[in-house]
Amino acid sequence: MRLAVFTDIHANRQAFSACLDFARAQGAERTICLGDYVGYGADPEWTVDVVMDLVERGAIAVRGNHDSAIGTMTVSMNAEAQAAIEWTRGRLGAAQRRFLAELPLMVQEDDRLYVHSEASNPQRWHYVQTTLDAARSIVATEAQITFCGHIHQPTLYSMSAAAKLTSFVPRSGVGVQLLPGRRWLAVLGSVGQPRDGDPAASFAMFDTDTREITYCRVPYDVETAAERIRKNGLPFWLADRLMVGR
């Protein structure tokens, strides 16, 4: 089965639409959403509605820190992110807020684990920045493959049977087989706010039969997404950074 795995959509309608179309064209049969559906972008209502609809049709969705921040004031964020969350909170209806609040932090399916930040302490929203961070997450689970997001920079980590770690920045469009002899942490890039220097939206396809993961980059209408952020009175930096993917 071909899975389409999305994370950090951040209310970017143009990016998410482009990725969904791309995934469909690639033959995606199931959708996995790794959280942070809102925050930063100008279309939270549309985005949450789409994710709710996907879940109703069998998709898996977990909760991210921005989704948690909608229902609680205790998640610490920078000023721009906080401004976007407060703006978003006023836009979402009660059903949408309840949907976000009730999402699980982690979901395990077969030998795969889906989580927003990392698996050792998912409610603390740690970033996976080094092989040490990756090791902490990998040893905390029984899963052979963990999929996560949160840091907005795609990286593929593996741990050998001798507990040696490797890290690799995946190349777009090149399938990598996640060999069964080791354990893997697939950190995905962001759909709606890439930060690896490439403004194109980022997600991944995973084939459960061949165990091949393909990181995908999808160009989208960045101008419109940025313009909507400005028009809605959100911090301009949130629009500017989309143009450069930083």
Place this chain on the structure above:
Amino acid sequence: MARPSVQPGAVIDGFTIGECVHHGGMATLWSVSRPGIAVPLLMKIPRMSEGEDPAAIVSFEMERMILPRLSGPHVPRCFGTGDFARQAYVVMERIPGKTLYSRLGELPLAYEEASAITGKIALALADLHRQNVVHHDIKPSSIMFLPGGEAVLIDFGLSHHNHLPDLLQEEFRLPYGTAPYMAPERLLGVRDDPRSDLFSLGVLLYFFTTGERPFGESETLRGMRRRLWRDPYPPRKLRPDYPPWLQENRVAVPGDRAGVAPAHGIAAGIRACSPRPGQTDRTLGAAQA
């Protein structure tokens, strides 16, 4: 699922096991056959018993990832792979003949023959590098020749693919490879530079034309590190008749790689520099001036 036993007559994923043709330190090689595949086949099985070098497993993982992605006349075709869950193996085309290692008793070779061999290997490396792969174990026993003369590179267990995770990069503290042929940057942990293969090719040419390995045979880290700061003797010091057209080709002195050309440039350069019948060094020098 029970692990199938590897012995003559056994069948693994449709491949019938024949004779064992090689017992290596990292893997064993078996001749195999499968209905519908006309070319002779080899099945490579990593050594995985307790106490075996863990590098055997990692290098098998690398070869299993890389070999199926390669194509062209300079690599063996891959016909199937199996993973550790049942039986780890790679099935590849069996290249007829012997490796270049079989020529070691004849060294030093004639300059023209050694440079022709080097040119063919450089062409094969150019094709490999074009496919984003650095071989990292270029040495006589990794090189074979087709009846038509094209070089074929074998053994991709230490290779690096620019588009795939490098499982060897962080797995081992010491660089893996064959000490006399190892490029200096490998000792510093660099595994993504195709020039590492060209360094090994230079070692091979030096060895095949002088009978001496330019950096000796030391396998200690200290011994290998000498190549970081010390050039080998120029080949002409070992053979006074060493022709300028060969020594001045940068690949002949592996330590001298400033401005070294990519593999395809070296192949073209060797073809252009090799003297044609009746041509002397003087007329060649005039032609190049």
